[in-house]
Amino acid sequence: MGMDSKPQICPERRATDRRREDRRAHPLTPPRNAPGWSEQKVQFITRYLFWCLGLAFFNLVDGIEPAWMSLAQLNTAMAVYFILHAGIVIHAARRHHCITRYRLAMWMDIAIVSVCVLNDPYTLPPSILVYIMVVLGNGMRYGMRLFGEALALSFGALMLVFSIRYMGSIQVFSPGLVFLNLFGAIILVYSYLLMSRIEEGRLQLEERSRLDTLTGLMNRRALYECSDYLFELIERQGRSVVVILADLDRFKAVNDTLGHARGDEVLQDFADILRESLRATDVASRLGGDEFVLLLPDTSLDEAEAVAQRIQARVREYAQLNSLDFGTTIAMGEAPTHGANLDEVLPRVDAALYQSKGRNDCPGIRRVEDLPGQVMLQLES
Secondary structure (H helix, E strand, O other): OOOOOOOOOOHHHHHHHHHHHHHOOOOOOOOOOOOOHHHHHHHHHHHHHHHHHHHHHHHHOOOOOOOOOOHHHHHHHHHHHHHHHHHHHHHHHHOOOOHHHHHHHHHHHHHHHHHHHHHOOOOOOHHHHHHHHHHHHHHHHHOHHHHHHHHHHHHHHHHHHHHHHOOOOHHHOOHHHHHHHHHHHHHHHHHHHHHHHHHHHHHHHHHHHOEOOOOOOEOHHHHHHHHHHHHHHHHHHOOOEEEEEEEEEOHHHHHHHHOHHHHHHHHHHHHHHHHHHOOOOOEEEEEEOOEEEEEEEOOOHHHHHHHHHHHHHHHHHHHHHOOOOOEEEEEEEEEOOOOOOHHHHHHHHHHHHHHHHOOOOOOOEEEHHHOOHHHHHHHHO
């Protein structure tokens, strides 16, 4: 086969596979719409502000008496909310992202708002407006799923509260109250539809910003986001992950002799080889140039070496079929053995890769534990 022949990996299939890969969220990707700790603190402060307003409304305003509970019972409910919410805050400070905590806090908000609406002595209770804050607050911070859940739960709670409030006294259910709830419902439903469109466009832009435009693999930014999430799981659950660094040998010669367009095709086909050699839970990314980083969770070094050998065999086959003179050198390390995060493990793996490239008798795969003692001491210092 001539030097100018096309690669044996079908470009049409490659493009299709890459588009499919683009649409699929990786299972180790951090949760979308996960607010940072600073944003969560603002939300906690807002919750306590509304809590203080509710407490002041029922305890300090002259002539206001709870409609269904005694003041002592209502204050007890408010105190329980305060204590439970304090536990939520402490948990959030230690673990910033937790979908169960987001949901639990939302349920607590809806519950205490329902208690306040139930006890609001006004025929047209202004406290029902807080339901809108609950729905929008969760929707804008945690995505459309929790937005929809907050919307459904708030409407359900509101109907339950009204059923209790006006049971046996339907005549006080005024037209003004009906229209207020209809307007509120229209506002929330319209907000949901509008946010769903905005969210769809935002997610598409975010996904594109996380991908290497040439290969369709994760880019450096996405790699570090994913590794932060993965290494957090390792620390919390006692798991392990193998970090693999793969570098294409003699790739510059391919660019120089065949041109950058052909070099780009080689990089794209190498990315396809990585995809086909890994599990769905593994991470493949392009670090830059002709360097690629793989993260293999719950994998031993022996198992990772078998994966590396499979990749090298595929690359040799590809190079022979396309009359190309290039290969790949692979190095690997394991976390937490060789570091607690990617910034600690990757330099060690990179040193192993450098040592491997410097040896003619090396099979092209090297582990961090195989590094000479002097090199390891330099890295640790």
